[in-house]
Amino acid sequence: MDAVVTPPSAPAPGALRRHTVRGGGCEAFALKAGDGVTITDPEGLQSACVFAFDGTGEAGARLGLSGATAGPDLAAVIADAGASGIAAARLLAAHGIVPGAQKGRLALAAGPVPGGSVTLTAGADLLLVVAAPGRPMAPDAQEPPTDLLVTIARAAGFDDLPAPLAEPKLDLRVPAAEARALTVKAGDYIQIIDVAGRQCSDFLAFDAKALEAGEEFGLDATTTRTLMGAAYPGPGLHSKYFDARQMALVEVVRDTVGRHDTFALACSAKYYEDMGYPGHANCSDNFNAALKPFGIAERRGWPAINFFYNTAIEGSNALAMDEPWSQAGDYVLLRALTDLVCAVSSCADDIDAANAWEPTDIHVRVYDAREDFSKGIAFRMTPDAEPRLTRESAFHPRTSLLTRNFVEYRGFWLPAAFTGEGPIAEYWACRERAAVMDLSALRKFEVTGPDAEVLLQRTATRDIRKLTIGQVVYTALCYDSGGMLDDATIFRLGPANFRVVCGEEFTGKWLRDKAADWGLKAFVKSSTDQxxxxxxxxxxxxxxxxxxxxxxxxxxxxxxxxxxxxxxxxxxxxxxxxxxxxxxxxxxxxxxxxxxxxxxxxxxxxxxxxxxxxxxLKPLGLAALDMLRVEAGLVFAGYDFCDQTDPFEAGIGFTVAAKEEDFVGKAALARRKANPARRLVGLLVASNEDVGHGDPVHVGRAQVGVVTSAAKSPILKAQIALARLDVSAAAEGAEVEIGKLDGQRKRIGARIVPFPHFDPQKTRVRA
Known part of the structure; x- marks a missing residue:
């Protein structure tokens, strides 16, 4: 195997670039003669419909598809594809093509084997539309349209920029190790694109009207961090960058990276001189030159917002840095809140990991204020996956009338709390009357086929063979080590028909990979969007x-x-x-x-x-839900369990069935059960001072565990917690201390109690 696996970067000529066509959607691509296109159905049972145009009309023959089965009309495909159809129609319109009765060709039938593919070669310059057609899936059906992967191999290398989000007002390239200045009108959007990946870009913005009056007010990182309560703003409520007057200059609309720097200066001559490189190009001097026409005074070091720079203040109070997380085409989309003078750099640093040792270009696009872009943070199922921006659930038109307080949760915007209610009122509505909440972010997978039961029997810790039609079971899914991949509820819809509802997008891929490894005829189809x-x-x-x-x-x-x-x-x-x-x-x-x-x-x-x-009835947000689930002893991924935690240590050992068949992690779980090291316990905290996830738990000076979840329980009138402790310190009734500050200087007393803290016999849920 390779000694080092590096992050994906810009494809070289002849390399491959992957795109995702969402189930039920379509995407448009411009091809040159000789380009190769491979369309893959990773989940199985999904057809692929292709339309090709060469400027004179449909040109299916130019892809070798003249004999393929005719598919649906282009107009119908565009109409059914939602937002992706709108984007495809925009590209078609730019080439003078109006979607109508043009027939597509089925380049890929709904094959019975996941991973089926077809490779085509463009016989001329073409505009290609690839669709993943499918009808809406009824809740009791199991035929969701699913994603296709489109891999393009350019015969003459890649155009290194992603498609514009709309028609740009400005296309500006910032060459490696240089800087450029621009003016932006209030309301316009600024897209800063990392062209090749792993390249930092410093950003400055000044109030243009103040500059005209002889005053200089630019972005201020300290003010921004203080007002936003975070190292850097992100899409959502806490999205704005401020100047020293506490006036917002720009807001973050989209961010496909989510890892930036607002701690340090843009690189300066002094940094390179101190490192032994006098005369090295640097962002601060580049900014001075770019901003000189606007009368902005020079600085030895500019306090800039550095997008894509991977830095953090560590617990030891050190400023740490590493390679950026950004990949080719990643971007930050900002909106100007007033008329601005901006400056953008491509960082010149080639003496450390700041730009992966090789500075590359940055590109800037400006879009008109009349455009309407959704807010989003990128979600990637795997590091090399195409980013998917945060989406709204289908209930958002109603929940958004009741609150603006949405948080990003596993790729969806979900309400944290509701205006005029608040978490306490929402909590009591659920305990005393009724509450309704949006849980659409849960991942759903349809598992079908003659070997569906075998697949789940070999992967779930529960005995799936005992599950009857119409029944649901709660289970753990584990790695070979016994550590938990996910927890899930499994529905049995038929003899060979199951639905897995879980938290992790990756769970579907893991199940699919297991089916392939074992040669099982079982399909795992993503149905989250259906x-x-x-x-x-x-x-x-x-x-x-x-x-x-x-x-x-x-x-x-x-x-x-x-x-x-x-x-x-x-x-x-x-x-x-x-x-x-x-x-x-x-x-x-x-x-x-x-x-x-x-x-x-x-x-x-x-x-x-x-x-x-x-x-x-009241609406209920995530804040109130957290109180309810901690009281009920219900575990949460990333808090109460992870891939280092087995089901016994997560307090859900009851999900591990004593079944004869082998399943993933069985041997490790038997070993861990026989030799337990840690146990999840309940804590009754002897103080109203906040405790939370990650706080250490001590007996004397020694740390014996960690708090996994905590809440102030309205019904118990006490602060409670779940904690994972060494078995030697986990006896019921024992006194422990929760460490604050450094874990030693301040302690909060707690007693180990049974959990669930509330309704331990589950009489209410069984009512």
């Missing part, structure tokens, strides 16, 4: 949903649905939108999750709200 869901939780949840949901005679009614069972029904009557209802939740209360296609989400929310509001 199934959005709310949870209706609380003592009145059954009453609310019973009035809304119709189930047929072969399905249990809401009032008959048992714990960890599900039913198929419809909203409002036999002709209403299709739903799946499961008696599951994450609150420790009687409750249900309701699953629908995104097109029906608003109707579902409105019906629940109309029926529930007179009964005291």
């Amino acid at each position: 199934l959005h869901n709310i949870a209706v939780q609380g003592p009145l949840s059954r009453e609310i949903l019973s009035a809304l949901i119709w189930t047929g005679p072969t399905q249990p009614a809401i009032a008959e649905l048992k714990w960890f069972r599900f039913a198929v029904g419809r909203l409002g009557g036999p002709q209403g939108p299709a739903l799946v209802m499961s008696r599951t939740g994450y609150t420790g209360e009687l409750g249900f999750e309701v699953w629908c296609h995104p097109k029906d989400a608003v109707a579902l929310w409105d019906a629940v709200w109309a029926e529930g509001a007179p009964k005291g």
